[in-house]
Amino acid sequence: MIHFVGAGPGAPDLITIRGQKLLAKADVIIYAGSLVNPALLEVKKPECAVYNSAHMTLEEVLDVMKKAEQSGKTTVRLHTGDPSLYGAIREQMDALKKMNIAYDICPGVSAFCGTASALELEYTLPGVSQTVIISRTAGRTPVPERESIPQLARHQATMVLFLSTGHLPKLQKELIEGGYTAATPAAICYKATWPEEKRFFCTVGTLAETAERENITSTALIVVGNIIGEQYDRSLLYDPSFTTAFREATETTNGSDTDKAGMDQ
Missing domain, CATH: 3.40.1010.10 (Tetrapyrrole methylase, N-terminal domain)
Incomplete structure (x- = not known):
């Protein structure tokens, strides 16, 4: 076996x-x-x-x-x-x-879960992003054109990129080409959960510069998106104004269809 x-x-x-x-x-x-x-x-x-x-x-x-x-x-x-x-x-x-x-x-x-833990991130923040795109930039292994970084970046979702640390100048150029601004928050996590773990917060426009300064050339994941920022909405699941299958609302709201809205959050 x-x-x-x-x-x-x-x-x-x-x-x-x-x-x-x-x-x-x-x-x-x-x-x-x-x-x-x-x-x-x-x-x-x-x-x-x-x-x-x-x-x-x-x-x-x-x-x-x-x-x-x-x-x-x-x-x-x-x-x-x-x-x-x-x-x-x-x-x-x-x-x-x-x-x-x-x-x-x-x-x-997965390493992308370990990276979220190391960086203290939630990939799916209400009001910011409810989608996580896991991908890589093209290297010796090609990537289908429909899955190129510029194509995926147009969604403006959270992106977690494997096997891309050696191509950061190209990656940051493609991310900006796809719609992220140079100021969009980003992070580099080297060997998440290992004893030698290293974490660096930067921006899309400084990804390559940060990696070069810190001598990070491989075995790192790249995270891109506004979930790294400070602004997000409170989860409806724990909002006192929402009734779910397990809890009755304790406050009222102006909405007419809020009684079950928190059930699938």
Whole structure:
């Protein structure tokens, strides 16, 4: 059996209980060494074979999985954050299906969640943004034109950008081209939840300058949007003038259809 496991954003205690149990019983662990905190491997069995996929091709990873399966061993494929985001797991799962090797997926806490925690942000502030766009700028891996940064920036929603720290001059230019002003709040979070975590608040117009000054070249997420600012509306869910499925209103308002308006907030 192959278990794809999300390692979480970095801190060893932010992996799920299920994920940690799978690591502890694994006979073989293949981990994304360029991004996964090696401290997560401290729970492994002494006899467990460990492979760092940063030095491996897809074919080499699959060969390790196949040989482990033929030997009746349990394998954990440990990916950073949640494996569904930029984890390159689809190609592995498709290959395992062709080889009739069973697998499952254990979700993890994504780095974008760890970043919100580190920066003390709420991505979906009432009156500011109710949408989070998770994307990346084009690099060696292309991005469909319909998903280019200028196209996405036109929504003026909260944006969380992976794999873009090495392209910040291009990124800030594209964000402004898409409609954000140079003064729009932004932040750079390096290795959220790791011991070496660093956080920098800036603006869209100073993203590249900030990263260069602080020597941040990789392993960071970029957050863009007015949710970093100070202005937002109070949540209707906890407004005393709104009745929900669980609480009666204790104040009245001028609206005629407010009795159930807080139910889906």
